[in-house]
Amino acid sequence: MPNNIIHFHEVRKVYDDVAVLKDVSFEIEQGKFYTLLGPSGCGKTTILRLIAGFIEADAGDIRLEGKRVNDIPANQRKVNTVFQDYALFPHLNVFDNVAFGLSLKKLPKSQIAEKVRNVLKMVQLSGFESREISEMSGGQKQRVAIARALANEPEVLLLDEPLSALDLKLRTDMQYELRELQKRLGITFIFVTHDQEEALAMSDEIFVMNKGEIIQSGTPVDIYDEPINRFVADFIGESNIVDGIMLEDNLVEFVGKKFECADSGMRTNEPVEVVLRPEDIQITSVAKGKLKVTVDTQLFRGVHYEIICFDADGNEWMIHSTRKAKEGEEVGLFFEPEDIHVMRFGETEEEFDARLESYDDGQEG
C-alpha cells in the first residue's frame, strides 16, 4: 500500500476574490522527490506555503501523515522550507546559522554541536563552521540553507526555486547533489521550479501546474512522452503541434494526409492535436519522407542543429538533427508511427466542443 505523507483534498486558496488554487487534490508518497512545475503565478509557492502552514486554506483538507493539519501552526509541522534567497542570517557564521532553530528549541549545547556537525557533513561543508556567510559562494550558501533545514530533522523538505540564483554549471552540479542527498536521506522533497529541464532531471514525480490547477501528474518520462494537452506539451520540451482528426484508433489525419499512429484510445472523428517531438523527426529525401517541407533556417545548438522547415500549408516544423541542412532546399520528413502522439483537442471542454462543432459543420457543408 502506498505510504502517503501529504494529502490535499479539494484545497482552495483565494486572494482578493480570485482563486489562486482551485480545489486542488493530490497525494505525496513518503520518500520520493516531487516537483511542482509551472509558469510564474500558477500557484506553486502557494502549495508550499499551505503545506508549511505559513498561510491557511479557504476550503478543503490538508493532511500530514494522515492527520488534518489545517489548524496546526507551522512550527508544529514536521516540515522545513529552503527559500530561493536562502534566508540566511548574514551576521552569523555557518555554525550559528545551522544551529539557529535548534537553539530556539533549547537543546543542550553538546547535542546542538553534534547535529550541526552531522548535517554539515551531509551537505559536504565539514570544516566550514566558523566561516562568515559573506565568505561563502552561492552554491555553498545554498548548502548551508539546506543543512539548516535538515537540522530540524523534517519528514518533508520544501524547496522553493532553490537553484534559480546559481549560474548554469553550479545549478547542474547542485541538481545532482540534491537528488543524491534526497536518495541518501530517504525524506520527501517537494521542489518548486519553472525550469522544465530541472524538473525532468531530478524528479520521481512531476505535477505540471497552470492557473491554480494541476494539469498533469506523472513520472518525467510519462509527462514528456504522453503530455495530455497542448499546454503540457509546450511547457515540457519543444514540440511540433498541429491540429488533426482521428480516422481510426490508430489512423490520424493532419496537414491533409493520413498517418498511421500507435493505438490512441481516441474515437473516430475525434478532433485531436498531434505532437511530434523535434528529436523524433529525421530529415531525408522528398521521396523517402512522409511529409515534404522546405528548409527555412537553422541554428547550431552544440549537440544538434535546430532546423526550421515549412510545409506546403505553411505549418512550421522544428527538427533536431546532428546533420546540417541546406537552407531553401526541399526535403522529406520521416517519423515512425509510435512517434506520433495524439492528444484530445484543446485545454478545456469548451475548446473541444467548439472544435467538434466546426468540424461537423465542415463535414455537412
Ligand SMILES: Nc1ncnc2c1ncn2[C@@H]1O[C@H](COP(=O)(O)OP(=O)(O)OP(=O)(O)O)[C@@H](O)[C@H]1O
Ligand atoms: N499574499 C498575496 N496576496 C495576493 N495575491 C497573492 C499573494 N500571494 C500570492 N498571490 C497571487 O497568487 C498567485 C499564485 O502565486 P504563487 O506565488 O503561488 O505563484 P508561483 O507559481 O509560485 O509563481 P512564481 O514562479 O512566480 O513564484 C499569483 O497570481 C500571485 O500574485
